[in-house]
Amino acid sequence: VSDTVQMLASLLVVLVAAKVAGELFERLKQPAVIGELLVGIAIGPHALGLVHPTSALQVVSSIGVAVLMFAVGLETRSSEVFKVGRQAMIVAAGGVVLPLAAGYAFGHFLGYSQPEALFVGTALVATSVGITARVLADRGLIATRVARIVLAAAVIDDVLGMLVLSIVTGVARNGLDFGSVALALAEAVAFITIAAVFLPKVVQASEHVLDRLHVKNAPFSVALGVMLGSALLAEAIGLAAIVGAFFAGMAFADGPERWELESRTEPLYEWLVPYFFVAMGMQVDVKLLASPAVLVPGSVLVVIAVITKVVGSGLGMLSEGPKSALAVGVGMVPRGEVGLIVAAVGVRLGLVPQTVYAMIVLVIVVSTLIVPPLLPRLMKGLQPAEEGPTPGVSEGHFALECSYRTVT
Amino acid sequence: VSDTVQMLASLLVVLVAAKVAGELFERLKQPAVIGELLVGIAIGPHALGLVHPTSALQVVSSIGVAVLMFAVGLETRSSEVFKVGRQAMIVAAGGVVLPLAAGYAFGHFLGYSQPEALFVGTALVATSVGITARVLADRGLIATRVARIVLAAAVIDDVLGMLVLSIVTGVARNGLDFGSVALALAEAVAFITIAAVFLPKVVQASEHVLDRLHVKNAPFSVALGVMLGSALLAEAIGLAAIVGAFFAGMAFADGPERWELESRTEPLYEWLVPYFFVAMGMQVDVKLLASPAVLVPGSVLVVIAVITKVVGSGLGMLSEGPKSALAVGVGMVPRGEVGLIVAAVGVRLGLVPQTVYAMIVLVIVVSTLIVPPLLPRLMKGLQPAEEGPTPGVSEGHFALECSYRTVT
Numbered sequence: 001v002s003d004t005v006q007m008l009a010s011l012l013v014v015l016v017a018a019k020v021a022g023e024l025f026e027r028l029k030q031p032a033v034i035g036e037l038l039v040g041i042a043i044g045p046h047a048l049g050l051v052h053p054t055s056a057l058q059v060v061s062s063i064g065v066a067v068l069m070f071a072v073g074l075e076t077r078s079s080e081v082f083k084v085g086r087q088a089m090i091v092a093a094g095g096v097v098l099p100l101a102a103g104y105a106f107g108h109f110l111g112y113s114q115p116e117a118l119f120v121g122t123a124l125v126a127t128s129v130g131i132t133a134r135v136l137a138d139r140g141l142i143a144t145r146v147a148r149i150v151l152a153a154a155v156i157d158d159v160l161g162m163l164v165l166s167i168v169t170g171v172a173r174n175g176l177d178f179g180s181v182a183l184a185l186a187e188a189v190a191f192i193t194i195a196a197v198f199l200p201k202v203v204q205a206s207e208h209v210l211d212r213l214h215v216k217n218a219p220f221s222v223a224l225g226v227m228l229g230s231a232l233l234a235e236a237i238g239l240a241a242i243v244g245a246f247f248a249g250m251a252f253a254d255g256p257e258r259w260e261l262e263s264r265t266e267p268l269y270e271w272l273v274p275y276f277f278v279a280m281g282m283q284v285d286v287k288l289l290a291s292p293a294v295l296v297p298g299s300v301l302v303v304i305a306v307i308t309k310v311v312g313s314g315l316g317m318l319s320e321g322p323k324s325a326l327a328v329g330v331g332m333v334p335r336g337e338v339g340l341i342v343a344a345v346g347v348r349l350g351l352v353p354q355t356v357y358a359m360i361v362l363v364i365v366v367s368t369l370i371v372p373p374l375l376p377r378l379m380k381g382l383q384p385a386e387e388g389p390t391p392g393v394s395e396g397h398f399a400l401e402c403s404y405r406t407v408t
Numbered sequence: 409v410s411d412t413v414q415m416l417a418s419l420l421v422v423l424v425a426a427k428v429a430g431e432l433f434e435r436l437k438q439p440a441v442i443g444e445l446l447v448g449i450a451i452g453p454h455a456l457g458l459v460h461p462t463s464a465l466q467v468v469s470s471i472g473v474a475v476l477m478f479a480v481g482l483e484t485r486s487s488e489v490f491k492v493g494r495q496a497m498i499v500a501a502g503g504v505v506l507p508l509a510a511g512y513a514f515g516h517f518l519g520y521s522q523p524e525a526l527f528v529g530t531a532l533v534a535t536s537v538g539i540t541a542r543v544l545a546d547r548g549l550i551a552t553r554v555a556r557i558v559l560a561a562a563v564i565d566d567v568l569g570m571l572v573l574s575i576v577t578g579v580a581r582n583g584l585d586f587g588s589v590a591l592a593l594a595e596a597v598a599f600i601t602i603a604a605v606f607l608p609k610v611v612q613a614s615e616h617v618l619d620r621l622h623v624k625n626a627p628f629s630v631a632l633g634v635m636l637g638s639a640l641l642a643e644a645i646g647l648a649a650i651v652g653a654f655f656a657g658m659a660f661a662d663g664p665e666r667w668e669l670e671s672r673t674e675p676l677y678e679w680l681v682p683y684f685f686v687a688m689g690m691q692v693d694v695k696l697l698a699s700p701a702v703l704v705p706g707s708v709l710v711v712i713a714v715i716t717k718v719v720g721s722g723l724g725m726l727s728e729g730p731k732s733a734l735a736v737g738v739g740m741v742p743r744g745e746v747g748l749i750v751a752a753v754g755v756r757l758g759l760v761p762q763t764v765y766a767m768i769v770l771v772i773v774v775s776t777l778i779v780p781p782l783l784p785r786l787m788k789g790l791q792p793a794e795e796g797p798t799p800g801v802s803e804g805h806f807a808l809e810c811s812y813r814t815v816t
Binding site for chain 2: 011012217266
């Protein structure tokens, strides 16, 4: 069997499996991304063995995750994040600190090393805004104050999650002494500051230059170049490539409509991103997942992940009544792509062993599946917010975040 | 240096080089694809050595060439090819037979083995419709009868080129005896018949099923799946993967507008296809290209390629006067992507040695560069054709074929 045949076969099988699973989950009114993850477990080497990791799959899924984070960044307008209400900040901060601390403590309790425990905590941090946004949009609840705060907080959450991941990666590489932490923090803050403040200004300043280029759709090509360059820089200085890809997207989020960056990224997203989720599923050892050694602590971790997010994020909303607080807390529960990405970085660094990886996948699947049926019930009777755009979330947000999950 | 850093660095350098070269060539009013090929020669391991072939580049350029051929197929409406005039058929046939025979004879004369000589001939076959279409569209000459015949003939040319490539590949693998040729011809004809006649009907019949799928932009995802599947099948039965990708595109060419397959393929094309051309350039040994052992026979091959195409295609137009015949012949001269793809298949099979590869690249570069300044002059004073759509070429044709070459 030639290399080409092997490459094409693995790309074909994974694409078909991903889209069939996505279709099935869409019809069950569940997020397609969970279908992709589960079908990856099913067809992977630990279960059916239909596909084995080829170098083509590895390359395409690496590109896929960069495209994913770039697309998420593209929907994260820094201008709107900066002017977002104090409320969303508090909600986000509570929802970051509590799960991080609890995950770390739990890992410590299980006897993991400090970097390992830190990765458990970090994987619990970021809310998957796509899944919650999808549920809210589907049920026509997007105009409520609760929805706005959840979405804005989830965006801030993404940025804080990237910051935590950068620091944890640094600590994992250099150990948990004061110097290393300070260095990692400094590096991360420097990179994020440059990427989040300076880069968008550069993009803005070069707007007219980009428009005058002769290459067709030059701004799109330049944005892809910036994505690769920023990912390369982040990876090279010891952060994760995806952190760079995210901020590259954010730098172009305020770019002019005529560049059509979101609609041009969509086909890349639809084709390449599923490879990442299926590949992530393929790494899960089902036998391990079903063993008590994973299932018991994993279930505890699920409970910790849910409770700490509900409490941590809900606390900041308590001033607006317990009903709103509970709805916001539950809305922040789903961990999706970002939690998985954190786990993937940990696996690559050799800091997330198979057992822990399986536990994190369990957390992601369960936390994502429980919210869609729950949230609309909790939001019954809540008041719609005053008019105006949803803070921190641009119009196209739902379109892209849910890009291969929607269509009714 | 980690794998990720290496992967990102190679993807970044090639993208930047391709787009900078493309920009430069656009400004010089030359096809961007030639810029990409030349910059590949420049940055490759035989010259500056800025990039070495990584597994990531190999995977991405393989995907890129599949996307390229899929996109070309997407613009080739079989319904329109079938009803196209006798004239275009004759022009195409003459333009295929003469260069094929002359290239083969020249290879034979130079002492190459039969399969090697066949590859030289095959590389001279296919006209690059994109480059000619671009020139005609830019100069407002697209409505002339000459332009219509050139474009329709170039499309038929692509199909014949695929057929010839399939047979030559079969012969190359199994030797030039009657049985092998018959088998290769039978396989190729069977595959092409199924792919060109049966597959479009399947797509048409499943239109409503595809529209009812819940996955977002399901027809696009299905088309990508068919592309991979058809490429896999073609490769597995001994044809080339690109033949499969081309016919997959053709099967969807008559698909409904609302699927937006062309505009969704565009971003994939803009990002991934340049990797193929740069990678092709990287394989050229400049020192070899400049050596008399390549430059002398290479120059002869260029002359052969130009003359046989002008004569072979022009002959079929002689009934409409020598001026029209010359214009059509010259319009068919550029060999672009398809000639390069043929050479690439030959290199992979070990049948196109470095010297021959360098000669073919020379033919492609020169034959492509001489036409844009020449053609408008030859067409001066020719009558515009009667009203009606251009045969064999859909509206969107120029948009995609030239997708990263245009914008004025």
